[in-house]
């Protein structure tokens with residue numbers, strides 16, 4: 297039993313540097329689904345072998361731990377240290393979340409891929425647009441995106457990355473991904489148009505700015521509880537909505553021809 301527990305803890309630690317929790321990715325993918333035209337949705341589901349975007353929204357977090365997809369380990373984030381300008385930050389030669397989204401979108405737009413390759417890229421894109429909107433995926437390199445930034449969350453030792461991935465999301469609302477969508481996916485057309493403006497690089501810069509605010513308000517050793525949840529819940533809702541709308545926008549730009 298103890299061994300099992302240790303294994304479980306190790307798996308969580310390894311996963312923690314890769315993703316919003318599963319809930320976040322499901323919400324982002326489901327909001328995206330809701331904003332696809334019937335035609336685009338049919339094309340997307342055909343590429344996904346009759347599955348929905350939600351079905352594959354978490355796939356890459358597990359796949360990145362396999363030998364076959366180990367090359368995608370650095371694609372889930374882009375770290376920029378304090379005092380470093382976003383646009384001048386050194387590019388990780390193994391790739392980062394902004395570069396991966398930009399390149400994959402381009403390849404899917406160009407077309408001419410085998411079915412298997414197209415499906416794989418699409419599964420990656422669905423996941424990575426979610427990660428792009430988790431502030432700690434645009435965090436500092438020195439603390440591995442907040443993974444070694446210790447804080448106390450409801451009287452328990454935790455770290456900033458893990459809190460933002462999952463604990464804070466679950467403290468905000470005990471909703472299923474469909475309930476999250478129903479409650480937060482209510483922007484009017486003018487707001488949606490504004491949200492989907494720009495490029496993945498612009499969206500990454502915006503998330504990085506948000507990360508800087510999170511760091512500022514959550515110093516090492518910070519004791520976070522109810523007031524922290526109250527302060528950041530609207531931001532989490534906004535990040536999920538932005539991620540979903542922008543994913544729908546990219547999918548429409550690829551398949552809406």
Ligand SMILES: [Zn+2]
Pocket residue numbers: 314315316356357372423427
């Ligand atoms: Zn991830």
